[in-house]
Amino acid sequence: MTITILGSGAFGTALAITLATNGDIILVARDAKTAAQIDADRENKRRLPGYKLPPNVTVTDKLTGEGTILIATPTQQLSTILLQEQAALRNRPLIACCKGVDLKSGLGPVGLMQKADLGGPIGILSGPSFAKDIAAGLPTALTLAMSDDGTNLQNALSTPTLRLYLTDDWRGVELGGALKNVIAIACGVAIGSGLGESARAAILTRGFSEMRTYAEALGARTDTLMGLSGLGDLTLTASSETSRNFRYGLGIGAGNTWTSEETVEGAATAKAMASLNHGKMPIIETVAALVDKQITVQDAVKSLLNRALKKES
Incomplete structure (x- = not known):
């Protein structure tokens, strides 16, 4: 063949x-x-x-x-x-x-x-x-x-x-691959701005919760998001500078301009998702605002930390 x-x-x-x-x-x-x-x-x-x-x-x-x-x-x-x-x-x-x-x-x-x-x-x-x-x-x-x-x-x-x-479950694979790039940008921002490894771990975990909530609402299966195309891909992309989305976030966090010709799919995905889910995915919507330079990293941190306390889900 x-x-x-x-x-x-x-x-x-x-x-x-x-x-x-x-x-x-x-x-x-x-x-x-x-x-x-x-x-x-x-x-x-x-x-x-x-x-x-x-x-x-x-x-x-x-x-x-x-x-x-x-x-x-x-x-x-x-x-x-x-x-x-x-x-x-x-x-x-x-x-x-x-x-x-x-x-x-x-x-x-x-x-x-x-x-x-x-x-x-x-x-x-x-x-x-x-x-x-x-x-x-x-x-x-x-x-x-x-x-x-x-x-x-x-x-x-x-x-x-x-x-x-x-x-x-093509929908779960499709959404897992798309949304993990946005969370990888957020993790890069955390490291690039000096927020630390603990902050990255929190963003990765809560970001994955957003991924699951959104994907499952559209009919994706839980086991798909827990698998290679969801959690597996997120773990790799959000933890390595080989990932262009993570590097893009590093640049945002450090105040640098992205000059590479490489495509950063997470930037476009964040903007597309933010336009559909007002207030429902705070990390993803925050990344969209950072990409469009509507807020600063300091504003983003303050906004996320000042959200109402809730049970973990």
Whole structure:
């Protein structure tokens, strides 16, 4: 089975490297220049330097062929891509490998694919993973969520170092992957502003409570949020400077401006969620206000600490 990966960022490139263990891979870059550079170097020197592409990875800028497509583009670009590439995507299995909530529609990756209605099976792949770990062949476990039977894809996308667990709770996987990025920003703010490790632990825990409350209200299952794509992904993203969302929060806390070209999905997700849940998710709404520079870190701390005391839930 040939797998096509749409998106040649760090994660898409890493997936191409590890999945080439199982068979031929087509890696689709955003333009001809990028594809030519990656193919000539056999390495994505801009997004994932130091990791060579195996010989059976074909790099192109054209989406053609048949079979499963893994979409590893930023969530904020997904709606446009589904529209522009609808002819090539129609009736093919589509697996989102991106996390977040679209600012315009309020939908996650699966919701956007459902709205596009391209006729094939859809799903989402998510969990605690850094691109460099996957590319290096370090042990990684992810969750594949499919509304249809995803057993064949689970087998096709698992490798000796990449282990996939299967679920039909796509909503829980989608929301877990989106919301954890926002909490990771908050944890980064805590460390960057010198609030300390205890503050980060409190934010991570109470932030996870917000994630569960919101996701379960929309029909997600508790065990999904407690699993790889929820708590597992949150633990990794909120505790490592390899995480761009955590680094973004560090910058906010330290008063620095984000200058990296890397996509920070948690920033857009925070704003999308805050517009829907006034007063219901204080940490997430606080992150949205910090991202938009509506409040200072000092204001944020004061607001959160001055909330009415309550029972833990």
